[in-house]
Amino acid sequence: MKYAVLGAGAMGLRYGVLLQEAGFDVDFVEIWQPQIDKIREQNGVFVSRDHKNKHLVPVNIYSPEEYTGDPDVWVVFTKQMQLADALKRTAHAFKPSQYVVSPMNGMGHIDKLNQYFDKQNVIGATALIGTVLNGPGDVDFIGAKGAGSMNMANETEKPDKMTKKIQDEFTQANLNPNLTTNFMGTLMAKVIFNSVVNTLCTMFEIQMGEFIQSPVAEKLSRQLIDEAFDVCERAGITLLNTREEEWESVQFVSSVSNPLHYPSMYQDMSKGRNTEVDYINGYIYDLGLKYHYEAKTHDFLRNLVHLAEFSRDFDVEALEKKVQALELSK
Known part of the structure; x- marks a missing residue:
């Protein structure tokens, strides 16, 4: 089948490159112009694995407005806060027959996807796969070949032939997909995982392997x-895992699968971008309020991340000038 990846960042590149290497036709559609420009300039994307064996992989990349392809399946990997704009810009290329798979972090994307794709064609997914975008046109796959896994579930919770074909081709691409029939339980299991690892590693600027040794x-x-x-x-919501199994997943991924990985939230924070904490810890807290329950630790962490974003971007020089002006006016 033919695939189009909407959001050619770290994870979008990993999925697309692995599908391409497995023999499938893949296009990349990206909203960040420096990424498009750099990949075109160097005639592909540089790919490493655990900081080694850096090599150039040719890829086809387009802005949403340029894209005229007709993929069978869209793989959507934008940030949550960018998704509405990305979908609107790409809407001319969407067709009723197309399926969409979205292993994005956090929650909030399904409602947006439903505005463009029939629920029967929407496959929610989660990915326990570490990847780092070093810079425009330069991606690093974390973990040995074949490492990592993903869960996927139809929004209707009724897998069809197309879903199973996607699962088969993802398997050929070493993405290790597991098909479930529990849509919300599948998505929320990853939100919970990220609410622990992504947020705590970001707050203390540590790799997953460092965190789990604490x-x-x-x-x-x-x-x-x-x-x-x-x-x-x-x-x-019935989750895929028990509480104990969720903790075991945090242990295993942090210590065995991706100990050298800095989670995507840390990558956003360190590069001056807004984080997705409102769609992870914030989503858990806000969902709890609907049922008269306060997940106070999640709200506390969300606010700490926002404080870190604020302090990162705070203009110290402007404050010093303001203080000096006040002193002179006395």
């Missing part, structure tokens, strides 16, 4: 996991 990693993780499970139970 003597307080388990206590912090279980507190966040318990609050999130309490929310989901009140919302009537």
